[in-house]
Amino acid sequence: MPRAARKVSSTGIYHIMIRGINRNAIFYDEEDKNKFLDIFEKTKGETKFELYAYCLMGNHAHFLLKENEISISVIMKKICGIYGGWFNHRHHRVGHLFQDRFKSECVETQTYYITVLKYILNNPVKCNVVEEAEDYKWSSYREYIEKNSITDTAFFLNMLDTNQKKAKKYFIEELKKQDKGIxxxxxxxxxxxxxxxxxxxxxxxxxxxxxxxxxxxxxxxxxxxxxxxxxxxxxxxxxxxxxxxxxxxxxx
Known part of the structure; x- marks a missing residue:
């Protein structure tokens, strides 16, 4: 049976998730995560997508991004293909690293955008890895309150306030709010x-x-x-x- 066509977001913004095959780890250590982010950043520069949030966990990862000229399918195929090959070589393994193709959800309203961003950055808390989102190293949380690196933080911060100092304060408060299940x-x-x-x-x-x-x-x-x-x-x-x-x- 052919795969269902991927839904196209009217805004170009998507919540994307990748997971290890059989829920196995896709990151064994910090070197793996650093390499993935290096590949991600390089691909971002080449394909000009915008990244609003990311979180790398042990056996999966989440991203909130906006495609521009290049589709998310091309973007994610390139990132996962390069990383998968590198990972297999480093860890002396063969076969698929990721479970099926990546998952994506269209993000077409401001309310849902905020909900997804908060979900991604709070994922380590929900999975009982850390007590506070700010304590997790492998997400874009710190880029919002310190200095951004690969995350395009201005888009969300400007939603909160045009004054950056106030926006960062509101960001911290917003992330601590408990959302009910959607x-x-x-x-x-x-x-x-x-x-x-x-x-x-x-x-x-x-x-x-x-x-x-x-x-x-x-x-x-x-x-x-x-x-x-x-x-x-x-x-x-x-x-x-x-x-x-x-x-x-x-x-x-």
Whole structure:
């Protein structure tokens, strides 16, 4: 079956997520993360996209960016291809590093832009890696309150205030606000946004003691999927985020 066409954002802005195959690590240490950011920055200079937020975790990474002349598909294919080859060579491994193609969500309103930016920068807190977003080294949080490097911070800071000192103060306050899960309502069902679905899956796997989807037992899979569906996740979201095939998800 052919892949569904990627949705095109009317603003050119997307929330992008990449994940390791079978939820395995894509960054083993700081050298890996530094190399990825070097490749990312070089590609940014070549393709002229705008980066509003990023966060590198152990087995996945999030980005909020805007494409200009070059499409996000070309941009991400180049970044992931170069990094994947370098990573495999360095760690003496073969095969795919990333799970399927990258995931993307259109960001077409200011409200959703702010929600996604906050979600990305608070990801280390939600995953219990640090207590405060400002304590995490591998995100663009510090670029907003100190000096920007590869992140185009002016776009969001100017939303908050034209006075940069005030804007940075408001930024810190905004990041600490607790957003409720984003839920889209339709006439027949409740569907959670993908960024919320990812957090729910991560939390449920942790509660069930599941370290990797590749090692999940039949009993764990059934319990996990039933729990996720009860919380409003769709079959598409479960398959897309976990990598489980259709035959293992449908019908449970």
């Amino acid at each position: 839920v889209y309502l339709t006439a027949s069902n409740i569907r959670r946004a993908d960024i919320e679905a990812e957090k729910i899956i991560y939390d449920d796997m942790k509660k069930l003691g599941i370290e990797s989807i590749g090692e999940i037992t039949i009993e764990q899979r059934i319990v996990l999927i039933k729990s996720l569906k009860a919380k409003g996740l769709t079959n598409r979201q479960i398959m897309s985020i976990t990598g489980l095939p259709k035959s293992k998800v449908i019908g449970i």
